[in-house]
Amino acid sequence: MPTTTPDIAPITGRVELFRSCLVSTQYPGVEAATKWLFEQLDVEYIVNSDQTCCTGLGYYTDVVSFPTTVAVAARNACVAVEAGHPIQAYLCSTCYAINKKARDVLEEPEQRRRTNDVLKKVGREYDDAVASTVRHHHVLEVLWSRHPSIRGLVRRRLSGLKVATHPACHYCKVFPDEVLGDGEDLMLPEDLLEPTGVEKTGYYPEKGTHCGAGFRQRFVNPGMSMAVTREKLRRLAEQGVDVCVHMCPNCHIQFDRFHDVISQTAGEDYPFVHLHVQQLLALALGADPDKVCGVEAHSQNLEPLLERIGARERVSVAVVDGSAAG
């Protein structure tokens, strides 16, 4: 299956890897794998300890008001520009959407004035210089901008591994015009993995259905929440996939942590696992499953997959280029 994701110019240098609360507390290996890939692909980046969480979970559980969220986003943009790394690269699709929404709202003079009245208390201003400098990208877009380099870096071929995408709603549906590709049939994750030899799934029934988490719904209406997740698991099982790849940690929680619970409750077998795109790509490029991908944090047992793709054996550059073993 040929790639359909549009090519973009390399997003070069000056990236701030925008830390995610859910990645940090649930799947820290997603952050580590992303950093590892950035280093492999020569992306110049920093992690900025002056950046705070985007408020996404608080905003979408309705305990945090929109003016707070906009002011936090404006402050984070100021911080990124101040540090000279204004390309905010998001690990989480909700961070991505929240910050882009604030970007648009801050283009309205009255909203910007109100927000700057707040920022004045902390000695900051979201002015034209910040607005015209800060950029917002999902991490996968940064990686895609370097995709021609990936083929030469593959150390573990994933031939025969069938991969399907769970498209993150807050990447695909909040700013559909800014999606790299078709938001109703996102191929960016599978296209990124294409050089590793995976078998791509492409479109499947329920591909656009959300993960089921629904922010509050996972906790308040678990029946509705998990019924959605179950539908998706069934459809993925019908496709015979080996791995469902994710691009948002909240989706990843819903699938990884509830996969076996729903399987047992429903009495149905869903014989596949969940990984972040960056984790599977890093594994294919030779990363250590524990020290780089942090698989210990997952609820599913990933060992059979890791064995199958040879990730439990050490790899060296020699595997590919034929030079003396290192």
Next chain:
Amino acid sequence: MIGLPERAELDQAAAAQEVGAAVSGTSADQPSNPYATLAANAFASPAGDDSGLLARILSDPRMQHHAGGLLSCLQCGICTSGCPAARFGDFSPREISRRALLGDPTLLTDDSVWLCCYCYTCQSRCPRGNSVAVINQIIRGMQVESGYGLKHVALFTAWTEEFYATGLGGWPRQLLDAIADAWGDRWWNLVEHLDEMRDELGVGSLYPSEKAMGELRAIMDETGSRERLQAAEAQPRA
């Protein structure tokens, strides 16, 4: 009370998406045809917005790209056709859009808006550029501010507390503990060993700098998040 669904509950939710079930939301002793109600009201003029609610929604900054979409909503129902809360629960984004256009003040005491999953499927598919996901955010916010909706957010005050204290969001332990029993040993291994795992992965401290946390608290104080938190904490939980 948080609990995991039983098999029967999952099956019930799956059955609810069958054709026919979706329009039988009313109780048996009050048979009604939702399409008749719709037909009677679908073409009512927004000019009848005596409550001011429509104007309030249209002027919200979050509607900046969607106000024209709401005003030109043609009740086609594509929002409802893709909505997971309509498919698996008793919710209709099309109805929310219609009532918003009418400035229907009962939206401010309607609990169904709390079923929205904020997946934005309605927004991304709307041929007019409307966003019921955003309208729901506005209405929920108004419900919280009036006090009516505080019962719906009381469970999540732990999020604000944690954010205010640490500058880090994430799902608070109080919430996760209630559902995590089913997640088994591997989950508790993560809870116990997160710091060691993070050390091994070289991802640094969980928390932002002291400077960032100080600025964050000042922003939250200035934008009223503290008051919102305190009001919600004083509420019994729904």
